[in-house]
Amino acid sequence: MKLDKSVIAITGGARGLGFAMARRLGKQGATLALLDMDADALDHAVSALYGEGIKSSAFQVNVADEDSVKQVFRDIAASLGPVSGQVNNAGILRDALLVKAKDGVVEKTMSLQAWQQVIDVNLTGVFLCGREAAAQMIEAGHEGVIVNISSISRAGNMGQSNYAAAKAAVVSLTTTWANELARYGIRVGAVAPGFIETDMTASMREDMLEKLTAGVPLRRLGDPDHIAQSVAFIFENDYFTGRVIECDGGLRL
Ligand code: NAD
Numbered sequence: 712m713k714l715d716k717s718v719i720a721i722t723g724g725a726r727g728l729g730f731a732m733a734r735r736l737g738k739q740g741a742t743l744a745l746l747d748m749d750a751d752a753l754d755h756a757v758s759a760l761y762g763e764g765i766k767s768s769a770f771q772v773n774v775a776d777e778d779s780v781k782q783v784f785r786d787i788a789a790s791l792g793p794v795s796g797q798v799n800n801a802g803i804l805r806d807a808l809l810v811k812a813k814d815g816v817v818e819k820t821m822s823l824q825a826w827q828q829v830i831d832v833n834l835t836g837v838f839l840c841g842r843e844a845a846a847q848m849i850e851a852g853h854e855g856v857i858v859n860i861s862s863i864s865r866a867g868n869m870g871q872s873n874y875a876a877a878k879a880a881v882v883s884l885t886t887t888w889a890n891e892l893a894r895y896g897i898r899v900g901a902v903a904p905g906f907i908e909t910d911m912t913a914s915m916r917e918d919m920l921e922k923l924t925a926g927v928p929l930r931r932l933g934d935p936d937h938i939a940q941s942v943a944f945i946f947e948n949d950y951f952t953g954r955v956i957e958c959d960g961g962l963r964l
Contacts, residue, residue, distance in 0.1 A: 721733050802860065906927060
C-alpha cells in the first residue's frame with residue numbers, strides 16, 4: 712500500500728508504541744487519525760507530530776464503546792476521507808494472579824472487573840474498530856490494511872490471564888479476518904512486541920530491569936520504533952497477510 716495516499720487510524724495513538732507508529736507512518740506520508748481516550752495526551756501528540764512536520768488529527772474515543780466507535784469512524788470519514796489503514800493498538804494491563812494463596816489459604820483472586828476491563832479494551836476494542844474500518848474500506852472500494860497489536864504474552868504469562876487471553880484472541884481475529892477480507896483486497900497482520908522501552912519500563916527498579924534484559928537473547932529492550940517498523944512493513948508488503956511478526960529480541964526462541 713502506498714502510505715502517502717492513505718488515511719491511517721491508530722488506536723492508542725497518543726503515546727507509547729501508538730505514537731511511535733504515528734511518527735513513522737506520518738514521516739512516510741500517511742494522513743493520520745489518532746484515536747485515544749486521553750484528550751490531553753492527544754493534544755500533546757498532535758502538536759509534537761506537527762513540530763516534526765507531520766499532520767495528524769485527534770479523535771477522542773473509548774474503543775470498547777460500540778456507539779462511540781461507530782461515531783468516530785463517521786467523523787474520520789467526514790474530515791479526512793475513508794480509512795485505508797487501521798492499527799488496533801490501544802491496550803491496558805490489569806495484572807493479577809488467578810488465585811494467590813499462602814499455606815493453603817486463598818488471599819486474593821483476579822477480580823471479574825480486572826478480567827472484563829482487559830477483555831473489553833484489548834479484545835472487544837479490536838473487534839469494534841476492525842469491523843468499522845473493514846466496512847469503511849469495502850464501501851470506499853479501495854484496498855486496505857489492518858494491523859492488530861498482540862504481545863509475547865499471547866503464549867501465556869504469569870499474572871496475566873486476562874491480558875494473555877485477549878492477546879492470543881487478537882491473533883485468532885487476525886487469521887480469521889485475513890481469510891474473510893482477502894476477497895475485498897484487505898490484508899490483515901499482527902505484531903507481537905516483546906519488552907519495549909516505554910514509560911512502564913522507565914519506572915521499573917534498576918535490578919528488575921536488569922533481570923528482564925538478561926532474559927532477552929539480544930540483551931537489550933526494544934525501542935518503540937522497532938515495533939513501528941514492523942507495522943510499516945505490514946503496510947508496505949502487498950503479499951503479507953494473516954501472519955504475526957514477533958519483534959522481541961529473540962525472547963521466544
Ligand atoms: P501505553 O499505555 O503507553 O499506551 C496505550 C494508549 O492507549 C494510551 O494512550 C491510552 O490512553 C490508550 N487507551 C487505553 N485504553 C483505551 C481505550 N479504551 N480507548 C482508547 N484508547 C485507550 O501502552 P503501550 O506500551 O504503547 O502499548 C501499546 C500496545 O502494545 C498495547 O496493546 C500493549 O498491550 C502492546 N504491547 C506493549 C508492549 C510494551 O512493552 N510496551 C509489549 C507487548 C505488547
